[in-house]
Amino acid sequence: MTTIRETLPEAHRRLFPAVYDRPNVEERRATCSDCAMCSRSEAPGTIAFQPNLKCCTYHPTLPNFLAGAVLADPDMAEGQRRMRARIASRIGITPQWVAPPRKHRVLLDAARTTSFGRSKVLLCPYFVEEGGGLCSIWRHREAVCSTFFCKHDAGAAGHAFWTAHKRFTAHVEVVLARHAARAVFPGAAEPDFPRMKLTLEDLEDRAPSEIDYAACWGEWAGREEDFYLRTFDVVRSVTRDEMDRLLAEEPRSEELARDVATKLDAITAPRLAERLxxxxxxxxxxxxxxxxxxxxxxxxxxxxxxxxxxxxxxxxxxxxxxxxxxxxxxxxxxxxxxxxxxxxxxxxxxxxxxxx
Ligand code: SF4
Ligand code: SF4
Structure with missing residues (x-):
């Protein structure tokens, strides 16, 4: 029996609460190696994804320690090559995140309904077009990639579980990424720029100015790979007690964790409503x-x-x-x-x- 915990990246899976020791939720209709969304259907209104894109028309927001895990993995040469290219671009590269270019977020938001799974413009930089389409950083993928399925055996109830799981996992990533960045470099800062807005550099696919980049990275500018490796070490040394303390400092931790258990109960022990x-x-x-x-x-x-x-x-x-x-x-x-x-x-x- 595979547990939910065992489906998460090794870097931080041991820090998740006990509900993650329950059996994993199998999604048998999301047949990824022979993508369930890629078959042509004549039925009107059916959405079909491109087999060379699948659902990887998404750019992950990797927390620093998972970027470090990729760089430290001895069996991930292709993922490392791609990660290094992302870091070298300086676009979306901050002490806490290896994030998508802001322009990608704006495009995905505007085109999700018409083009998700269908346009190469949105394709993930870690996607490898071989063997039916593979992820070059799979073992270290982030919250969204760990929890997305196009179809759910338990339908809307399954979707509600995976959404709760994604929210809590993303919450843990935020808490750990911030903790690790501060532990390595107390002066680390994140760009202060509104969501879904673009700088001139963003619009023209250019790196931020030297001044803006240095404001985030300080003495670590130019040594980002080393920084991410150190954040990976920090997270590997976090104890369960320490994690409990970090989560207790965040107002929504308990509510988000409880929601995972509630939504899991709803699909493992479903009950019919009194009226439908x-x-x-x-x-x-x-x-x-x-x-x-x-x-x-x-x-x-x-x-x-x-x-x-x-x-x-x-x-x-x-x-x-x-x-x-x-x-x-x-x-x-x-x-x-x-x-x-x-x-x-x-x-x-x-x-x-x-x-x-
Ligand atoms: S989850 Fe993604 S890869 Fe898997 S079957 Fe669905 S669309 Fe295809
Ligand atoms: S990180 Fe991997 S799973 Fe996530 S979108 Fe990219 S290729 Fe797909």
Whole structure:
């Protein structure tokens, strides 16, 4: 049994709370080696990714210690070459992060709906177009890359779990990156510039000015690789007690960790709501052959319903409890709907609890 902890980078996995010792959540429909999003479908409205891009049309924001882990890994020559090129560019390179160029964030934000998985302009600099598309820094990938799946076995409930996991993991990365940067260089600073805005240099794909870069890096400018390696050493020496103290200083730590456990419980021990109604935000498109394609929580995970199942959705009404609806369908239509099917419909947010 693989635990959730074992799916995280080695650098800091031991610092995560006990909920991370529970079994990993397998996403069997996200078949990455034969990408589930890359098959051509004739169904209208279906999104298809390019096989030479997949979902890696994203530029990770790597915390300093994971950049150090890449540089220290003896079996990661290609990832190191790419990491060194990123560092040498000085674009998005700060004491806490090896971050995307700001321009990339702006472009991704503006083009995500139309172009994610479909445009090379957004491709990750660590993506290798070999063997069906590989990550050159996989063992040390960050929170978003560790938790993204295009499809979830448990549908919207699975998505909610991975989102909670991503938020807590990203939170841990922020806490550790800041701690490690300060430990190596107390004068380290991050650029003070608003999100989703661009400097002249950003716009023209140039490095920040010497003055701006030196304001962040001080005496470490030009020795960034060494700096990242040292932050990796700092994080490797953080104890669980120390981590607990660092997290306790952050107001949202407990809430974010608790949310991981709550969302994990919802998919490992799911319970049917007392009342369910068709999701008012569901998008439906007729498919060839009479089935109905429905999209709820994600455009990447449409479901196909038989005409019979589609018709029965209208039987679920807010004035009846689920038990009453099932009893009526059994009595009047000789129709028995199994718990398993209702759980699938609930997990995929095809049926949802009515508004309170
Ligand atoms: S998670 Fe990414 S690589 Fe894996 S199947 Fe989905 S789109 Fe493809
Ligand atoms: S770091 Fe790896 S997993 Fe993440 S986007 Fe890049 S290639 Fe994909």
């Amino acid at each position: 109604v068709p999701n008012p935000n569901l998008v439906a498109r007729p498919l060839p052959g009479g089935a109905m394609g429905v999209t709820t929580y994600s455009a990447y995970d449409p479901m196909s319903l038989t005409p019979e199942l589609w018709a029965v959705l209208g039987e679920f009404k807010p004035e009846e409890t689920l038990a009453e609806t099932r009893a009526r369908l059994d009595r009047d239509n000789d129709l028995v709907i199994a718990d398993d099917l209702l759980l699938v419909l609930q997990n995929h947010a095809i049926l949802v609890p009515p508004p309170a």
